[in-house]
Amino acid sequence: MKLETDRDATEWVYAAKALAVVSAYMELGIFAKLAAGPVRVSELGLDARAALTTLPVLRHVGLVAGDADVVTLTPAGRRALEAGDLPTGRNLEALRDLSRMKDVLLHGGPVVGDDGKSKGTTGGTRADDPAATARFLDMLYASSESAAATTFAWLSPMLAARSRVLDLGGGHGRYLRVFADAGHHGTLFDLPHVVTYARGRHGDAIDYVEGDFHESPLGGPYDLALLSNIIHGEGDAEVERLLGRLAAALAPGGRVAIKDMFLDEQAAGPANAAFFGLTMLFMTRAGRSPSFAQLRGWLAAAGFGPPQVILLETHSLVVAQKA
Structure with a gap:
């Protein structure tokens, strides 16, 4: 893009409008109706003019086919729906937030909602909203099976049997559970309301420590500390201090493994890191997508040796050993 x-700038506008249409159809359950077969346009439950105006957009992007009377999913649309690849109502909320870009550029994030309150979160969760926290962590858990298995496959050869593994800010616990099921001793560290969720999923299969990883004791010593999608939500000084605290909690020769999205040396990509940085700008106090160069500096300052960079499908896994 x-x-x-x-023509490219025009395509950006088209893409934003298509995102709004697809997200709204998903939120209203229209694609779920179409999954059962062709549906008459008059039976979609939509305003007639709105339906006749938005369906051409869905036809243009290849999700539906049909005419002015009947609409059906295309094979590509069905595949995307069944794979869970279509944008949802969360994207509509994101579009509302993005409409406040000018204010954020002038005054910084997090973004302020319609109620005048900051929409900043702690790791995407809110202690005062258990239902929203559960929905968010359920979504992350459901989407992390492959990433958890891949992360374990790369890290397990570095570990002795029954190693002590810390999942810092471990959230739903799916990453740590793979290590525990392989015989390692797993400890999930997170905020109390998140630990409540994780304990409900994993019971006694792993251990839990409640606290704020910026200041609470981390326990240990550990052989491996895993930070999966953590540092992008922190400010530069916070990351450097956190890595120093982790180094102190690791056993001699212990390793830290950081799975995240990183900007390249020119801070021009890749796309997932560049655009996810916007989410961090809008939803955190100080987060952003860091660069590999920044991470190397933080690791060295914390007393780690030269890092190994493992390129995964959408993220990178950076592993460094305590010097």
Whole structure:
């Protein structure tokens, strides 16, 4: 989506409008109706003019087919729906937030909602909203099976039998559970309301420590400390201090493994890191997508040796050993 021709900027606008239409259809359950077979447009439950105006957008992007009377999913639309790849109502909320971009650029994040309150969260969760926390962690748990298995496959050869593994800010606990099921001793560290969720999923299969990882004792010593999608929500000084605290909690020769999205040396990509940084700008006090160069500096300052960088499908896994 780089700006290379005079049409590209127009395509950006089209993409934003298509995102709004697809997200709204998902939120209203229209694609779920179409999954059962062709549906008459008059039976979609939509305003007639709105349906006749938005369906051409869905036809154009290849999700539906049909005519003015009947609409059906295309094979590509069905595959995307069944794979869970279509944007949802969360994207509509994100579009509302993005409409406040000018204010955020002038005054910084987090973004302020319609009620005038900050929409900043702690790791995407809220202690005062257990239901929203559960929905968020359920979503992350459901989408992390492959990533958890891949992360374990890379890290397990570095560990002796029955190693002590810390999952810092471990959230739903799916990553740590893979290590525990392989015979390692797993400890999940997170805020109390998140630990309540994780304990409900994993019971006695892992240990739990409640606290704020910025200041609470981390326990240990550990052979491996895993930070999966953690440092992008922290400020630079916080990351450097956190890595120093982790180094102190690791056994001699212990390792830290950081799974995240990182900007390249020119801070021009990749796309997932560049655009996810916007989410951090809007939803955290100080978070952003860091660069590999920044991470190398933080690790060295904390007393770790040169890192190994493992490129995964969408993220990177950076492993460094305590010097």
